[in-house]
Amino acid sequence: MTSLVLRSADLQQTSNAALHNTSEYVSKVPILRRGLPMKVTLTFSRDLQSTENLALVVETGPSPSESTNTRAVMPVSSSPSTNTWSATRVSSSAGTMTVSINIAVNAVIGPYKITAQITSAGSTSNYDVGKCSVIFNPWTSGDEVYMSNDAEKREYVLNENGIIFNGSASYRWSRMWDFGQFEEGVMDICFQLLQQSPEYKADRATHVSKCNDPIYVSRILSAMVNSQDDRGVIVGNWSGDYSGGENPTSWNGSVALLRSWSQYGPVRFGQCWVYAGVLCTVLRCLGIPARVITNFESAHDTNNNLVIEQYYDTYGRSLGSPDSVWNFHAWVEGWFKRQDLGSRYDGWQILDATPQEPSGGSYRLGPTSQKAVKEGDVNLPFDGPFVLAEVNADRVSYSRMWDGSLSTLYTDTYSVGQYISTKAVGTFFRHDVTNEYKYPEGSKEERDMFQKAQTLLARPITLASIRLNGRESFHSSAPLRATLAEESSVQEAPKPEITGAFNISGEPQVGEDFTVTLKLKNPSSGKKQVNAKWCLTAIVYNRTPVKEILNGSQSVTLAPNEEKAIEIPVQYSQYENAITPDNMIQATAVCLEENGGSLLVDSVITLKNPPLQLKVTQRVVLGKTVTVNIIFTNPISENITKCVAILEGSGVLKKPFRVTLPNLKANQRVTTEVELTPYRKGKRGIIVGFSCDKFSDVKGFQTIDVAAA
Incomplete structure (x- = not known):
């Protein structure tokens, strides 16, 4: 009898793709979701005899082994297994056999090699069957990324057309983003990201064996999408000067960025929504449901005290602080179970590739359970205190007076974390998810959660600790640091009795002149003498000042219950060479009452682009x-x-x-x-x-x- 030889193999890419919801991928190899079967047709030189045994072997990673779940040997049998790797004969005729390979629901994701192993008379021969890629499966209930709602799967896994919200709390707008997760080569780049990580380089076999876990995979990717520490995809730049690279606003999608990184290394430049768009692409490509989230008035708390301390001069110019509040910040949520925390924390997990603070030695964030953030459970992995501060920190502002002393401007508990937004399912409308991150501002539940978080951090917040933390952590301004060191206390200025707000008529467009109005009101029964000093500054969206446009001052007398308006005309020639691609101007005013009370009025003006x-x-x-x-x-x-x-x-x-x-x-x-x-x-x-x-x-x-x- 002639030896049994495998002549050809058909991985039935089209029919398998239809079953696995992967028909959109442009790929030379089948893209398969774990927990589902794939059919393979094998053509041999003759029929298999009863004395001959056929097994299929799948392998991934540099050192595949059964003990690490990176290799499986599957004797072809007549009884399928639904949870583990197995191979079942479906049909056989005239030397052609169709086999159904069941992919384990907990399989490692990655590129696989499939081999046919024929054993006859004590001798074994191996034949190459082909290659495939295995990814997570939101359609199978046994997978940690399972999502029951079909409309949500279509949106968060299969949709390539997205919107990312930008702007400010007072003027929100959206930019389109092309995720492109199914484009040619993107899957290979996603695997390349995992293989370029420091974890892979430190211990390849262990790293690959952990890539069955969406918690591990998403955490690696949140680090690899930025270039800090690991020569990942994107170099960040918030200076307003983008010479030597691309303006972050020029990017319209993820594919060009990923391909450029794969060929040439880190791409210059990106900002938060670019990081978020690329991370969302990578997660969706690998089968993890994902969506981009935008948080307006987003806090960056550097010392984990859940308080944002900010400092201004008498004109309202920012004097710098380790803490900041961005007009908006974008991150990503991935949907999966938290086997490490318990089912209470399953669902949306926050991931952020923007390099703000290190986590576990690398610049990354998450996965952080959204439910844990809302409940103030900041003692759980990963990065809960930072995320909670982003959406719900308290805010304290100080003014440095002409003699160098500091006085309190105001404290608020409500302005951080507004209009938390994502694309609505199936439409291009905005879906507000603020209530998924925190209880309503001012409610008892919100304050109870905040106090719980403080207790878990073991850092109760008092005015004394705010001052101490302000002094100890203030490294961005040497002159102010010296002033703080000389101060024995912060002056408690009287609470201002006046109110104020900036207004702008219409929706001015870049290139137009416009007028900013500072409205001051005296709701008290006594006359008020007020000295208002204001400053307009071109900023990057994270409120980094780039160039001052104008400043001024005016004294006004307000009768009881009187409101007066100070008009500040702004000409195009004044801001033409100052405005950044964000089109944002920060207007600030410090309004000093004769009794010493100080009111800070702060607003961000966003100019529209032409259609x-x-x-x-x-x-x-x-x-x-x-x-x-x-x-x-x-x-x-x-x-x-x-x-x-x-x-x-x-x-x-x-x-x-x-x-x-x-x-x-x-x-x-x-x-x-x-x-x-x-x-x-x-x-x-x-x-x-x-x-x-x-x-x-x-x-x-x-x-x-x-x-x-």
């Missing part, structure tokens, strides 16, 4: 060229040059497409035609970003429905 339109008037068909019109009007009374548009869109463009537009005269309109050929059917999104010598971060978006040919 950019995309129009597709034809029916869009797979593989057929379609014309897209880019329509833009120069909004300012000056000529603009260096006009460039960059188009991106998974399934429509395989890489960013750069279009050079003509220089535009004042108020001139241009329409540019671009031809695209979609290569994947279904609902797709096209994002275009426009920049010129005068402004950037102008975005347009168009959804299209690509029909089958």
